[in-house]
Amino acid sequence: MNKTVKRGYIVNGLTAVLAYAAFCVLAATLGQEGGFKLIIAPGIWQCCYLILLAASLNLVLGFMGQLSLGHCGFMAIGAYTAALMSLAFERAGVYDEKSGAAFLAVLFLCIISAGLLAAAFGVLVGIPALRLKGDYLAIITLGFGLIIVNVINNLPFAGQNGLAEGSAAASLYATGLGFGSSDRVAYLWAGVGVTALCVTLMFMFVRSKYGRAVRAIRDDEIAAAASGINTGYYKVLTFAFSAFFAGVAGALYACCNASLSTVSFSFTNGSILNSTFVVVMVVLGGMGSLTGSVVSAVVMFLLNYQIANGAWVDALPGFIQGAFTYPMLVYAVVLIVIIMFRPKGIFGAYEFSLLRTPGELARRLRGLGRGKRANKGGKEAAAQ
Amino acid sequence: MSEAKRQPILETRGLGISFGGLKAVQDFNLKLSPGELAGLIGPNGAGKTTVFNLLTGVYAPTEGSVILGGEVLNGKKTHQFVAAGIARTFQNIRLFKQMSVIDNVKAAFAKDVKYRMGAALFRTPGYWRAEAALERRAMELLEIFRLERHARELASSLPYGAQRKLEIARALATDMKVLLLDEPAAGMNPTETAELVECISIVRERFGIAILLIEHDMSLVMKLCERITVLDYGQTIAEGSGEEIAANPRVIAAYLGDNDGEEGERLA
Numbered sequence: 001m002n003k004t005v006k007r008g009y010i011v012n013g014l015t016a017v018l019a020y021a022a023f024c025v026l027a028a029t030l031g032q033e034g035g036f037k038l039i040i041a042p043g044i045w046q047c048c049y050l051i052l053l054a055a056s057l058n059l060v061l062g063f064m065g066q067l068s069l070g071h072c073g074f075m076a077i078g079a080y081t082a083a084l085m086s087l088a089f090e091r092a093g094v095y096d097e098k099s100g101a102a103f104l105a106v107l108f109l110c111i112i113s114a115g116l117l118a119a120a121f122g123v124l125v126g127i128p129a130l131r132l133k134g135d136y137l138a139i140i141t142l143g144f145g146l147i148i149v150n151v152i153n154n155l156p157f158a159g160q161n162g163l164a165e166g167s168a169a170a171s172l173y174a175t176g177l178g179f180g181s182s183d184r185v186a187y188l189w190a191g192v193g194v195t196a197l198c199v200t201l202m203f204m205f206v207r208s209k210y211g212r213a214v215r216a217i218r219d220d221e222i223a224a225a226a227s228g229i230n231t232g233y234y235k236v237l238t239f240a241f242s243a244f245f246a247g248v249a250g251a252l253y254a255c256c257n258a259s260l261s262t263v264s265f266s267f268t269n270g271s272i273l274n275s276t277f278v279v280v281m282v283v284l285g286g287m288g289s290l291t292g293s294v295v296s297a298v299v300m301f302l303l304n305y306q307i308a309n310g311a312w313v314d315a316l317p318g319f320i321q322g323a324f325t326y327p328m329l330v331y332a333v334v335l336i337v338i339i340m341f342r343p344k345g346i347f348g349a350y351e352f353s354l355l356r357t358p359g360e361l362a363r364r365l366r367g368l369g370r371g372k373r374a375n376k377g378g379k380e381a382a383a384q
Numbered sequence: 385m386s387e388a389k390r391q392p393i394l395e396t397r398g399l400g401i402s403f404g405g406l407k408a409v410q411d412f413n414l415k416l417s418p419g420e421l422a423g424l425i426g427p428n429g430a431g432k433t434t435v436f437n438l439l440t441g442v443y444a445p446t447e448g449s450v451i452l453g454g455e456v457l458n459g460k461k462t463h464q465f466v467a468a469g470i471a472r473t474f475q476n477i478r479l480f481k482q483m484s485v486i487d488n489v490k491a492a493f494a495k496d497v498k499y500r501m502g503a504a505l506f507r508t509p510g511y512w513r514a515e516a517a518l519e520r521r522a523m524e525l526l527e528i529f530r531l532e533r534h535a536r537e538l539a540s541s542l543p544y545g546a547q548r549k550l551e552i553a554r555a556l557a558t559d560m561k562v563l564l565l566d567e568p569a570a571g572m573n574p575t576e577t578a579e580l581v582e583c584i585s586i587v588r589e590r591f592g593i594a595i596l597l598i599e600h601d602m603s604l605v606m607k608l609c610e611r612i613t614v615l616d617y618g619q620t621i622a623e624g625s626g627e628e629i630a631a632n633p634r635v636i637a638a639y640l641g642d643n644d645g646e647e648g649e650r651l652a
Binding site: 002201204205208210212215216218220222223224225229230288 | 440461462463466471472474478479480481482483487488490491492494495497504505506507511515516554555557558
């Protein structure tokens with residue numbers, strides 16, 4: 001371990017501790033206040049699973065270069081696994097109220113099992129991915145997403161109308177994982193902690209021999225094989241690894257919702273949680289940048305929230321307000337604008353780093369004046 | 385050189401492949417000893433690159449077999465060919481363009497990096513040791529090709545000649561016994577070609593491997609190769625030293641075309 005790496009760990013570790021402390025203070029002071037409890041805490045939960053979803057898809061789409069259109073299928077598997085397991089534990093009498101050590105153990109067991117089952121399905125989808133690429137793989141994964149939703153719909157214990165009214169016959173909110181508004185605040189640390197841990201693990205994955213092999217496959221599969229990389233193994237592994245975190249995202253989704261319905265995990269729907277939109281988030285944030293995915297998931301969430309609830313929307317002229325009743329139109333415009341001006345996404349393949357980024361930003365700002373003049377000169381030369 | 389040392393490291397027996405009715409390569413026999421540098425030449429479309437694809441498992445042969453150090457490699461996948469000890473470069477450069485120069489080399493060390501998933505995710509001491517050793521070995525390789533100054537740059541930002549050299553460095557990282565170079569001097573200027581010749585000689589001395597070279601630059605082939613095999617329409621038409629090949633009428637006919645086919649046949 002060299003010096004820069006050590007310094008990086010210290011800086012990042014300290015920042016994490018500080019952020020956690022600030023978070024605790026905030027939660028304690030604002031904790032039971034209406035605004036925090038009803039708006040900010042659920043928002044943070046939503047951000048958590050959107051971040052996990054986008055970052056895990058980025059492993060497959062951005063780092064391995066394989067288009068997968070069924071990512072929410074893995075999330076659905078995770079969500080239903082966690083929900084059904086928690087209900088089963090409740091019926092078995094392992095816990096009866098949502099607090100205490102027993103409930104915590106059940107909570108984390110549910111999250112991990114959700115990830116593992118999703119990863120197992122990731123292997124199943126990864127195997128056909130060995131023979132197919134590009135559009136053909138996209139179609140396979142799209143089909144997988146649709147199949148999962150339909151299978152869950154027809155499972156007798158999961159039910160057409162979701163767990164709220166299905167033959168599980170018990171509301172997730174009443175007995176299972178589904179948190180009410182005060183539990184959402186009480187267990188916010190778990191959601192944020194799991195997300196931070198998962199994103200860190202994904203980071204470690206891409207910054208190791210696995211990441212190198214996977215990026216080599218993206219850049220040139222034939223050359224990767226000719227360099228001794230077992231492309232099939234790494235493809236299946238990455239699919240499973242990515243599916244694991246999508247499953248965890250599903251478990252977090254099950255935690256912060258009172259009921260589950262498969263509509264939430266379909267290919268397209270009116271919300272920003274669907275397989276297509278996750279692809280949009282990854283592209284927007286930058287393919288091959290995990291920090292980009294984190295930022296773009298939060299940006300998309302805020303945009304979605306503001307369009308639906310922002311007070312400023314009422315102040316806009318009528319015709320724009322009219323456009324805002326079709327939020328998809330707004331996202332489409334945002335996407336077009338970003339792709340026009342930053343074709344590689346907001347971050348490109350750049351990773352934000354507490355050690356390097358501030359220095360680089362300062363250099364850029366200083367160089368901006370000079371850069372403008374140089375650009376002008378360059379353009380004139382090109383014109384001649 | 386003793387008899388044991390002249391045992392071929394790479395051998396093909398009656399190697400051939402047909403695409404539908406087209407026999408792209410037929411009855412290709414080659415013996416390559418350790419430390420030997422052989423050339424494979426022939427007009428465009430003669431099947432040279434197809435031979436390379438057969439030797440690296442990209443295509444499965446329809447006839448014959450590839451034998452490396454006594455092991456028959458038929459039916460194995462490309463990465464298993466590489467693990468057995470055959471590495472190659474490509475006619476049109478295939479680097480990992482979005483990765484740094486050193487990562488290109490590190491990726492090819494894959495089978496030597498032994499840590500597991502858990503070690504990578506939780507950054508155990510074993511991980512750091514393996515990565516430090518990897519960094520050192522990759523740098524050593526880059527130094528041989530004088531690429532160490534560019535180690536952190538993107539592979540696609542290197543000049544053309546350096547990209548060719550990086551491709552050879554990456555092939556060497558796989559710890560191979562046989563190196564296949566597919567037109568390494570294509571598109572190079574004379575200075576770059578001279579540098580490349582120097583590189584190939586260094587590689588031979590330092591690694592003691594067998595090299596099989598496809599090349600159109602005849603002066604380079606004559607200068608480097610001890611033995612040359614000539615392919616035309618998928619068939620071996622001549623084999624021998626540089627002088628023998630240059631004087632062979634069938635070779636001349638294949639390259640320059642012959643108005644009088646019978647004469648070529650008679651002379652051969």
